[in-house]
Amino acid sequence: MSNGSIRTILPLATITAASMLTMDLYLPAVPAMQRDLGITVAQGQLTIAIFLLGLAASQLVWGEMLHRIGPRRCVQTGLLVLILTSFGCALAPDLTMLLGLRLVQGIAAGAATVVVPTVVRATLPEQDGVRGIAAIAMIEAIVPAAGPVLGTALLLIADWRTTFAIIGVIALVTAPFALRATPLALPGTEEEAGRVGYRALLRNWHFVGLALAHSLSFGALIAFVASAPQVLPAIAGTGQSGFALAQVCGVAGFIVAASQAGRISSRLGPRHAIQLGALLHGLLCTALCIAWWSASLSFPLVLGFWAAFCAVLGVRGPTAFSEALAVPQAQLGRASAVMVLALLAAGAVATQATAPFLPTGQLGAVALTMTVLSWASYALVARYPVKQASVRQTAG
Structure with missing residues (x-):
């Protein structure tokens, strides 16, 4: 850099x-x-x-x-x-x-x-x-x-x-x-009538597809984080220190992977980095579900799962965010705003969707929620959203 x-x-x-x-x-x-x-x-x-x-x-x-x-x-x-x-x-x-x-x-x-x-x-x-x-x-x-x-x-x-x-x-x-460090204006943001605004942005499938896919993966992340204080103590047998240890493992995995996100994206290409990340998330969450339902789940296994999930997100997340912002320069701020709003909404919905099942389902309900969200995210990027021809033309 x-x-x-x-x-x-x-x-x-x-x-x-x-x-x-x-x-x-x-x-x-x-x-x-x-x-x-x-x-x-x-x-x-x-x-x-x-x-x-x-x-x-x-x-x-x-x-x-x-x-x-x-x-x-x-x-x-x-x-x-x-x-x-x-x-x-x-x-x-x-x-x-x-x-x-x-x-x-x-x-x-x-x-x-x-x-x-x-x-x-x-x-x-x-x-x-x-x-x-x-x-x-x-x-x-x-x-x-x-x-x-x-x-x-x-x-x-x-x-x-x-x-x-x-x-x-x-x-x-x-x-x-x-x-x-902040410029007075963004480069190339001269707005053209009929081509800017939130309505025009939401007609861009390349942006919408990547934004939804990234939001669903973030929703899976928040479903675990919000539920972990309720469900991990019983599995860890160590009280709330089990949640703290899981957070340390997750943050460490994310930071290590995110530090290499640019290099990995460059080597694989953004498209394949995002697709591979979505696939790995689906497989990891499915494995967690299987481990739960087969009664073979242990706390070390949960820690390994969480570190791996966060590491995958550390590569996939920045690449997806950057790719989603491949919109006309005059739309960049709006695109970023919609992305963050979608992330916040997905996190809130995932948390509330999981909460009613925690007293009885415990980690199984969390694992199932994460699995559904992860495979839905993969479905959105399996056929990578094609950039509209007008995106680069308008940007120029």
Whole structure:
């Protein structure tokens, strides 16, 4: 990867991390916040849900604004609001104020999820773009694993309000570097009447097919992550430490594989890398189902499965995201927004679809959900979506 590409990717990765910390660094502080404000557990959980609502709702807005005001102004606006709301949350006197600030904070955090992959894909050479998106994905894997640990350690010396203050400081420090790395405008984004907008984007089968396939694989990932704290302790026989160990194995597998995503995609070709990844996911999940129903499932086997699943996603995910963004330059921001929104929706649906069966089905219900989602994802890419002829013409 060239030095110029690194100078673009690293600052953008920092604002991605800052945006994610608004969720992951805060999670351990929720019980302390509940006690301090004198609220119930349900009300405390609402501060998480309303942040996610703002994050999801903002995706299409940021996707449109990126092309209207440019990526740098989007990042500038998002970071400014993120900084103000973070310090505001640290000073919030009651739940009502905190909920309002968390909603706006979620909207602000959405700027990074849309702008960062768009800038990486639009401004870097193709293979550096895959590596860049892989680097961002590694940050997105590390922060959910490390954030709660750091947040827990922070509570030993400070209160929950300090958590938000630190997030504000991190965003403030990283802002100048991120703004310097973000272009004023994306190259070649002159819009042509009748060829841009979300309606035109959703008529592009190459984009829609890859976006749906990637979202289904992400839904399978979230189905396991969301259910693991409920089902792994019984299998591991070690309490919640079994879930923590599974997370370490999964994150490690993902990071190792994602670091090689650009090289593997270059050697196999993006099409074959995505197809092979989807096939391996289907086979891995099917094997997990068979092991469960044959009563031969053990905790080491689950750890091996999870590390392998995440490793495959570490190669397939960045390649699929980059390939899905092979749309006209004037559509890049919208495409990135739709991709992230689809990922969030797939994760939410998969979690809720699995939840009712956990008390009785345990890991079998999770394995079956993952298997269905993985094979559906493979079906979408088995006949690789053909790029529309107009994509490259319009981009030019």
